[in-house]
Amino acid sequence: MREPTLWILHILAGIIILIFLGIHMGIMHLDTILTSLGVGYKNPLSWSSVLIRNKALFFTITYILLLGAALYHGFYGLRNILFELSLGKSAQKAVNWLLFFVGLFLFIYGGYAAIAAYVI
Amino acid sequence: MADQKEQETSVFTEEVIKEVIFRVHRFSPDDGKPPRMQDYKVPVKRGMTVLDGLHYIRDNLDSTLSYRFSCRMAICGSCGMFINNLPRLACKTQILELEADTIEVKPLPNYEVIKDLVPDLSDFFEKHRSVMPYLIREEEEEKIDPPTNEFLQTPDELERFLQFAYCTKCGLCLAGCPTVATDKVFLGPMALAQAFRYNSDTRDQGFEKRLELLCVPEGPWRCHFAGSCSEVCPKGVDPALGVQLLKGQIVFTKLGLKKPHKIAPLATEKPEAKRRPGIPEAPPRTVKKE
CATH class of the missing domain: 3.10.20.30 (Beta-grasp domain)
Known part of the structure; x- marks a missing residue:
């Protein structure tokens, strides 16, 4: 009964990506409109602007959530592609563990970067 | 003229x-x-x-x-x-x-x-068989004494799965499926759409049993919704829709958002049919009843 849960998480991760990537794209590319509305940052690509976002807890949390969702969504998709190569049960198990540990490593590494930028 | x-x-x-x-x-x-x-x-x-x-x-x-x-x-x-x-x-x-x-x-x-x-369609029919494509009833009495009357089902209840009941098991959908092309164990659009067809039938009580068979890696999760199966289906069954509806059925059940469907009751009396005036009698049987 694990498969439906994994698939539901895949869909949820997709929704999270849609929302947070939407926020990210808005901040990066709609700065003129957003600043005229009193939100957002002028020159979002400037160093000072990046620093301000890194020191904001909201952005640190969204970076970590987006990282987790993107890693899960991407690795679940990769798992699907690999499973479609008619893998045997033991090979499926190996793929599951390999993708889990690679994903976990990347999540810890990326999460550390986001937290370090906030704390330091 | x-x-x-x-x-x-x-x-x-x-x-x-x-x-x-x-x-x-x-x-x-x-x-x-x-x-x-x-x-x-x-x-x-x-x-x-x-x-x-x-x-x-x-x-x-x-x-x-x-x-x-x-x-x-x-x-x-x-x-x-x-x-x-x-x-x-x-x-x-x-x-x-x-x-x-x-x-x-x-x-x-x-x-x-x-x-x-x-x-060779034997694998195709094996996949079909694996999803239990028949009405499953849980009533113990019915198992001992199989009913001779019909189950009562409304036209609306029939409409929920009727489209998928038109499947002729021709196998064209699996021939068009890009997932089956690489993944031979994927159950495929026909078997999955038929699982949805029986899950949605109010005369059936086998959803839980089928759920166990469908929640496997080669189940509906492998479908990318390419839609080729529906494109080539000669009967307009739209098996791709059936697979997506099946995913929804399983997910909503898993999230506790799906109520079990109403079970069609057994007709207590055989409905009496009366011949309309002007309709002639059937011709005599060519083979005598034993």
């Missing part, structure tokens, strides 16, 4: 309109030769189907050609073939509508070939 008569005669004309080349896949496991394509010239008359063309070849040019067919009217689903690069029923494909001078006829892809144009 004269125009209508002229039109009728032209439709049923025996006149040969053109000659097409049938490029047919040939393979026999007994002769030791590799699979090859063989050309045959077939005179085409109006209304001829690809199946008629194959009949012409078998009757007049090459009696060793093997292909599967039965009803000749797109009901049995036996004559599925790969015709001009699309899975189609040979009996439903008009030669003139293909608008081609060469018609390539191959066995359905994604299946082993038994001989010439005959695919």
Whole structure:
């Protein structure tokens, strides 16, 4: 009964990506409109602007959530592609563990970067 | 009136309109030769189907050609073939509508070939069997004393799955499925759509049992919704929709958002049918009842 849960998480991760990537794209590319509305940052690509976002807890949390969702969504998709190569049960198990540990490593590494930028 | 008569005669004309080349896949496991394509010239008359063309070849040019067919009217689903690069029923494909001078006829892809144009459908039917495509009842009394009356179902309840009940198990959907092309263990659109069909039937109580069979890696999660199965389905069943609805059924059950459907009750009395006035009696039986 694990498969439906994994698939539901895949869909949820997709929704999270849609929302947070939407926020990210808005901040990066709609700065003129957003600043005229009193939100957002002028020159979002400037160093000072990046620093301000890194020191904001909201952005640190969204970076970590987006990282987790993107890693899960991407690795679940990769798992699907690999499973479609008619893998045997033991090979499926190996793929599951390999993708889990690679994903976990990347999540810890990326999460550390986001937290370090906030704390330091 | 004269125009209508002229039109009728032209439709049923025996006149040969053109000659097409049938490029047919040939393979026999007994002769030791590799699979090859063989050309045959077939005179085409109006209304001829690809199946008629194959009949012409078998009757007049090459009696060793093997292909599967039965009803000749797109009901049995036996004559599925790969015709001009699309899975189609040979009996439903008009030669003139293909608008081609060469018609390539191959066995359905994604299946082993038994001989010439005959695919091995045993794996396809095994997948169908694996999802328990029949009504499952839990009433103990019904198991001991099988009901002879009908189950009561409203037209709305029937409408929920009727579309998927039109499936003729022709196998075209699996031949068109890009996932089946690489993943041989994927259950495929037919079996999954049929699982949805029985899960949605109010006469059925087997959802929990089917759920266990469907929650496997080769279940509905492998479907990418390419929609090829629905595109090639000759009966308009739309199996891709069935697979997505099945995913929804499982997910909502898993999240505790789906209520179990109402179970169709057994009719307590046999409905009495009265003959309408003016309807004649049935003719006498040709075979006597024992």
